[in-house]
Amino acid sequence: MPPLTLAHQHLHGVTVIAVTGEMDATNRADLETYLREAQAAPAKRLVFDLSGVPFMDSSGLHVLLKCATDCLKAGGAVHLAAVQPLPARLFEITGVVAHIPVHERVEDAVTAALDSSERSI
Structure with missing residues (x-):
């Protein structure tokens, strides 16, 4: 399985996080750590570009849901984009x-x- 790669771009008012690779239990901690670092100067709105994610299990889903909950509590929102068929x-x-x-x-x-x-x- 190829490693999970993550990149982000801060735009005015929104941060786009591009995810490539499978999101599962093997890389959940890496994803959580990256999200904390990417939000060090957070926009309240996050967009996850999931065009490079062919597979996601419940671990990856849990990370996205926690992130969405945290953003909502801070008055923001999470949007998902370019989702492949299995996710x-x-x-x-x-x-x-x-x-x-x-x-x-x-x-x-x-x-x-x-x-x-x-x-x-």
Whole structure:
């Protein structure tokens, strides 16, 4: 299995986190650590670019849900983008799609995150 690679970009009002590789129990701690570091100067809105994630188990899902909960408590939100079929099925089965916005493209997710940010001001 290829290693999980993570990158982030701080934009005005939103941080985009690009994830590549499988998100599972073997790299959960790495993902949690990275998210804490990426949010050191956090935007209240996060977009996860999941276009490079072919597989996600409940461990990866748990990290995303915890991150979404933490952002919500801080007055922000998490948006998911470019989700591949297997993770999309996991989100559908677990009902995540009813609680975290999922967008076809990263650009759409960034726009939605910024729009929701402006409405909450």
